Amino acid sequence: VQLVESGGGLVQPGGSLRLSCQASGFTFDDYGMGWFRQAPGKEREFVAQIAKSGGYIFYKDSVRGRFTISRDYAKNMVYLQMNSLKPEDTAVYYCAARYSILSTISREIDFWGQGTQVTVSF
Numbered sequence: 001v002q003l004v005e006s007g008g009g010l011v012q013p014g015g016s017l018r019l020s021c022q023a024s025g026f027t028f029d030d031y032g033m034g035w036f037r038q039a040p041g042k043e044r045e046f047v048a049q050i051a052k053s054g055g056y057i058f059y060k061d062s063v064r065g066r067f068t069i070s071r072d073y074a075k076n077m078v079y080l081q082m083n084s085l086k087p088e089d090t091a092v093y094y095c096a097a098r099y100s101i102l103s104t105i106s107r108e109i110d111f112w113g114q115g116t117q118v119t120v121s122f
Contacts, residue, residue, distance in 0.1 A: 002025050038115075
C-alpha cells in the first residue's frame with residue numbers, strides 16, 4: 001500500500017496550491033479518502049474528506065470555502081485545491097485512507113502518506 005503526496009511548497013498569503021495523492025496497493029473505490037495536517041508542536045488534525053462514492057464531502061470549519069477535495073477513480077488520485085491560503089495553514093499535509101468511511105480521528109485511519117510540507121509566508 002502506498003499513498004504518495006506531492007504539490008507542497010512555499011506560497012505567499014492569499015496564494016494557492018494544489019496537493020495530489022497517488023494511491024496504490026489497495027482497492028481505491030472501496031476507501032474513503034482525505035487529508036490531515038500537522039503543524040509544529042501540534043496534534044495531527046483533520047482537514048477534508050471525500051466518501052468512497054464521492055457523494056459526501058466534509059471540511060474542517062476553518063478551510064471550508066477555501067479548500068476543495070476531489071478524487072479521480074481512473075487515476076487513483078486524490079486532490080486538495082487550496083485557495084486564499086493563510087499563515088495558519090502552514091503544516092505538513094498527509095493523505096489518508098480508511099476502508100469504507102473515512103474518519104476525522106487520526107487513530108482510526110488505515111493508511112497514511114509520508115506528508116508534504118506547505119508553508120504560507122511572505
